[in-house]
Structure formats: structure tokens, C-alpha cells
Amino acid sequence: MNTLTDRITEDMSAPLDERQAAVAPNFDDPVLNPDFKTFGNVHVDDPAMTSRNVNVSYGDKQAIFNVSLDVGKNEVIAMIGPSGCGKSTFLRCLNRMNDTIDVCRVSGSIKLYGEDIYGKDMDVVLLRARVGIVFQKPNPFPKSLYENVAYGVKLHGLASSKSELDDIVESSLRKADLWKEVSDRLDKPGTGLSGGQQQRLCIARAIAISPEIILMDEPCSALDPIATAAIEELIDELRKQYSICIVTHSMQQAARVSQRTAYFHLGRLVEVGATDTVFTNPRHRLTEGYITGRFG
Amino acid sequence: MNIQGDRHIYKRFDKEMQYLHNLVVQMGRLAVNQLEDALDTLQNENPGKAYDVISNDKKLNDLDLQADDEIIRLIALRQPVARDLRVLISIGKIVAELERTGDEARKIAGLTIRFFESDQKPPSEEILRDIYSLSAYVINMLEMAIQAFDDLNLDLAADVLIESAQLDNQLKSILRRLSTFIMEDSRNVGHFVDIVLGIRALERFGGHSSNIAGHIVFIEKGIDVRHTDDKTILRNIRDVYVKEFDTALSEKAHESDSGEEGR
Numbered sequence: 001m002n003t004l005t006d007r008i009t010e011d012m013s014a015p016l017d018e019r020q021a022a023v024a025p026n027f028d029d030p031v032l033n034p035d036f037k038t039f040g041n042v043h044v045d046d047p048a049m050t051s052r053n054v055n056v057s058y059g060d061k062q063a064i065f066n067v068s069l070d071v072g073k074n075e076v077i078a079m080i081g082p083s084g085c086g087k088s089t090f091l092r093c094l095n096r097m098n099d100t101i102d103v104c105r106v107s108g109s110i111k112l113y114g115e116d117i118y119g120k121d122m123d124v125v126l127l128r129a130r131v132g133i134v135f136q137k138p139n140p141f142p143k144s145l146y147e148n149v150a151y152g153v154k155l156h157g158l159a160s161s162k163s164e165l166d167d168i169v170e171s172s173l174r175k176a177d178l179w180k181e182v183s184d185r186l187d188k189p190g191t192g193l194s195g196g197q198q199q200r201l202c203i204a205r206a207i208a209i210s211p212e213i214i215l216m217d218e219p220c221s222a223l224d225p226i227a228t229a230a231i232e233e234l235i236d237e238l239r240k241q242y243s244i245c246i247v248t249h250s251m252q253q254a255a256r257v258s259q260r261t262a263y264f265h266l267g268r269l270v271e272v273g274a275t276d277t278v279f280t281n282p283r284h285r286l287t288e289g290y291i292t293g294r295f296g
Numbered sequence: 297m298n299i300q301g302d303r304h305i306y307k308r309f310d311k312e313m314q315y316l317h318n319l320v321v322q323m324g325r326l327a328v329n330q331l332e333d334a335l336d337t338l339q340n341e342n343p344g345k346a347y348d349v350i351s352n353d354k355k356l357n358d359l360d361l362q363a364d365d366e367i368i369r370l371i372a373l374r375q376p377v378a379r380d381l382r383v384l385i386s387i388g389k390i391v392a393e394l395e396r397t398g399d400e401a402r403k404i405a406g407l408t409i410r411f412f413e414s415d416q417k418p419p420s421e422e423i424l425r426d427i428y429s430l431s432a433y434v435i436n437m438l439e440m441a442i443q444a445f446d447d448l449n450l451d452l453a454a455d456v457l458i459e460s461a462q463l464d465n466q467l468k469s470i471l472r473r474l475s476t477f478i479m480e481d482s483r484n485v486g487h488f489v490d491i492v493l494g495i496r497a498l499e500r501f502g503g504h505s506s507n508i509a510g511h512i513v514f515i516e517k518g519i520d521v522r523h524t525d526d527k528t529i530l531r532n533i534r535d536v537y538v539k540e541f542d543t544a545l546s547e548k549a550h551e552s553d554s555g556e557e558g559r
Contacts, residue, residue: 252375279377281518292380293305 039283040273044072044260048213048243049094049131054108056089056098063089066108067269069262071213076235076244078254078275081264082290087247090264091215094245095131096124112212129156132206136218138198140190140205145182148190148201149173152209168208175241176204177234196227203234207242214238216246220253232257251291255279263287309374316366316387317446323359323394324442328435330356330401331501335431337408338424349405356398363391382518386511390445393504393511397438400504403497404431407490419487423477426470427494433463434502441508450516453509454533457526460506467499 047070056064064086071077071094079087089098096117098104110117117127129152140148149169150159159165169186173179178200182193190201199219206214216235220228235244235257248254254261255275262272263286271284282288304310330349337346367388370376376384404427411418437459444452474491477484510521513533521529 251377255377280381282378288378291377293309294303 036268038068038269039271039287042068042070042269042272044070044075046073047071048073048113050109050111051090051094052109054090054093054106054110056086056093056107057105058101059103063267064093065267067264067267068108069269069272071243071245072260073243074239074241075260076239076246076258077260077262078258079245079247079262079264080249080251080254080290081270083249084266085264086267087262087264088217090269091217091245091247092133094213094215095128095133096122097128097133099124126156129209130211131213131215132209132211133215133217134199134202134206134219136221138195138202138222140193140198140201142189142191144187145173145190145193145201146186149204149208152205156209158209172204172208173201175207175238176200177230177237178204194227196223196230199223199227199231200234203231203238207238211242213243213245216244218247218249221249228253251279263290265290306374309370309380312366312370312374313380313383316363316370316384319359319363319366320387320390320394321442321446323356323363323391324438324445326356326359327394327397327401328438328442330398331404331431331435331438334401334404334408335428337405338411338427341408341412341418343409343413346405346408350402353398353402356395360391360395364388379515382515386515390508390511393507397501397504400497400501404494407494410490411487416486417483419484419491423474423484423487423491426473427491427498430466430470430495430498433459433466434498434505437463437502437505438508441505441512444509444512448512448516450513450533453512453516454530456505456509457529460502460509461526463499463502463506467495470495 049071051070052068054064054067055062067086067090069077069090079091081087092098093106093110094117098106106118112127112130116122117131141151143151146169149172150165153159153165153168159168170179170183173182178197181197182188182201190198193201199222203214203219220231223231232253235246238244246254246257258275260272261275261278263270263278263282263284265286271278271282271287273283278287279291282291288294304313330352333352334346334349337343337349367384370384374380407427437456440452440459441456443449444456471492474488474495478488506526507522510524510529513519513521513529517532519532521532
């Protein structure tokens, strides 16, 4: 991390004004202010997931600093911020996807309905069933459409009979608004669908194992506007049953789909608030600068 | 990565916003000129020039349309949020206020035509005095409002609101005085309605300036202060202003009373 001391000992051959600018502590920069507290209320009345003082490091590089944030039941919370701000890292902490990275260290507390997800007794496979994830690039299994959706259900033993499995596959595809388009070709490979359909298939796959929370990491960035609209409409529909955390680079998308928006900057949660407020009258100037396109 | 002050990454967006900003300032100056010119025609008893003032109002109407077109274009193309959105929405309202100030100035020019083109004896200087003083007052208010917009200066916007509250007091005094004139000399009755309409137009002119100040509060603070009493607006701007507001009002009321007594 480029600390204040590092900056002071930096290249002394640079012109004086540049050096002064480099060492001047800018306390608007949250990373430089150890007392920085997130603007807005990180708590919700009815949380599905609570994170407190979460710190994440990759080796000796700290990526997330002291982030506390609740995810409410039946809400869509959007996480926005410039590249490298830690929003995806934080998202991946919520179902322990970071466990797959050797050098990654997570501290603090993350609870799913009061249960510590980093606790000794937590079954990570089960956790990832309860907290599903949809990635940026649609990644259907190289199997049939039916098998794509049924795979997780069978893995977790959630269906006791073939007909029950059929029902789960159908209802998941219906919830993902894909049933009408694929019902007559369930035996065809999932990879044969269009990008938007593949992403909805991945959502159906996540829904099939009855998660409590769905994490979405830039789910529409590889899709055209029509497919994006279909996914966004789906997100709004899914909210009735699930909590959804979505990381997105599209501010318009965050504004359209979420009820709360969290703005991350250099690993800090700078501001969180009702989406309406964040996009009309943000409280922190970094949030304002980012959403209005005043960053350089 | 830092915020680049007030500059957008899209430099063209900055230019487009600046263009709109300048358009508002230009309209404000034009509106001030219109009322000054209308007043001039009244003082110089020049109905010919009054027709010019009326036709010049079209310039304000055109700028109003131009601003609206640009706002719609920017909303469609730039999808502004936060402060940018507040600025654009507020500018849309400010230009509408300015267009209406032009209409009020036109009404004052209309007075010149009615007073000095008819066979009727024009009103005395005495009876027109309040129109002149009130015009100067509301012109100052609009100038302050435009300056407050140009600098996005909340303190100056607050001053406009204080002036606006004082304007109400002035109107009461003026109407009281006019009634006395009518009672003293019944030959003034013929012009009474026109004078009252003129005063009403000037009061609206001041009202639009006050609304502009409210829109500046919205830009800067994100608080919609329409349909809110001046004290609440001022509290939103700065707590200290509540006290200053009371003091300023009582001082002005005192000045106004002693001025009236002196006449």
C-alpha cells in the first residue's frame, strides 16, 4: 500500500510542487484517514446477512478495510465503485469464494441469519448453496439444459424423485424467465444458448438449490441492452423471494435495480444509502465524483 | 484516482453544462434590462419604446425554448445524476421563472402605452413613485438572484429570500399609501386599477427572483424548498440565518416605517 511514509520517501528528483502534492495528506481519501467511518446507515432492520469490520488481504496487500454492511431481506443492494475498489472482493467474502485463493486472508465477522459463515462448523459447500453466485461471464456446464439446472439439486440431494427434480428444473427455469424459450429443448446443450439466455440459465441454476441470497458479479457486462433489460427485470422479480447483492460497473443499472447502493473506494465502504438518495443527493464527495463522472 | 474538482471526465459535458449556465445568466441580464427599459418608457412617457420592450420579450421566450431543448438533450444523452441532475432540473425551472419575469416587465411597458397613448390625463409622478421604487427593489432582487446562481452562492440566495420577505411588507405599505391618494384626490381613481396591476406585476417579478433563490438551494443542498416558508428555507441554508433573518426583517421594517413617516 502506498502509505504516507512511502510517499514522503518517494522520488526526490520530482519537481517541488509535485513532491508537495504527493506528500500532502488528503483526508478526503478514505484510506489515508484511519478514523474514516462509512457515510450513511450500514444497518437494516431485518438483515439476512451482517458483515462487521471485514478486512481482506491478499498476501501483504490489504484489499478491504474495516467494512461493515448489512444485506436486508428481499432487497437488492448494489455495490459500485471504480476498478480495484474491493467491491468484488467483498462480494466474494459473502460466500467464501475467496477461500479458493491461498494468499487471501479475511478477518471480521460475516453472519448469515446470525450464523458465522467463517465459523468452524460452517459447511462451505452448503454455504455456497445458501448464498449462490452468478458471474460476469455466463458459465453453463457442458451438459444439457436440464442437467445444468438439475446438477446442484442432485448434488445437495434436494429432490427425492425424478418428478420432483423435473418440477424443480421447470420452476427454476420459469423463475429465471427462460422456460418458454427452452422447454422444448431441455436435452440440448446449455452452451448453445445466446449470451443472455446462458446468463438466465446460470441464474436458474443458482435458484434451483433454493438459496437465501444471490450474489451477482457484473451479471450483465457481457450482454446486450435487451438481454440486460431481461436480467434486470428478473432481478426485480427474484427480489420477492431472495436477497440480492449485485456488483456492477453500470451506475444506471445500480440505479434501476437496487433499493440500496454501497459505494466502495480504495477498499473502503465510503457511503451506503437508499439508491434514490445516493443518485440524487449523495453525501460524500467521492461518491458524487464517481457517479457524476468526475474521476480521473 | 482523485476527483477533478468540478470537471467531468467527458469534457464536452462540462462545456454543455457551462453553455446552459451562461444561458441562464444571459437570460437573467436580459430580464433585468427588460424591466429597466420598461421603467424607462414610463419615466420618459415614451409609448413608442414601450412597444419595443414588448417585442423584445420574444428574445427571452426564445432563450427559454433553447434552454429547454438543451436540457432535454443532455438528460437523454448524458443521463446526469446527483448534482448534475439537480443543476439541469433547476435550470429548467429557473429559465421558466426568468421567462415569466419578462412577461411582468412587458406588463409595465403596457402601462406606459395605456397611460400615455390614451386621451386620459396621465397619472401624476406622485402616484407613479411607488412603481419606480418597487421596480428598483425587484431589479436588485433579480440581480442578486442571478449573481447567486452565477457563483452558486447560498448566502446571497439567502439574502434574496430576506429581500423577498421584506417585499411583502413594502407591498402592504404601498397599497396603504395608494388608498390614501385615492381618498385625497378622486381624479386618481381612473389609474388606480392599472397602478395596482403594475404593482402586482412587480411583486411577481420579485417572487420569481425568490423562487430562483429556492432553486439555488436545491442545487447546492439537494433540498426542495418550494412551498416552504422563508424561515424554514433559511434554516436549511444556515442556522445562523434564522436569527439574521429576524434581525434583518425588523431593521428593514423600522427603516420602512421611518421612511413612510418622513413622506
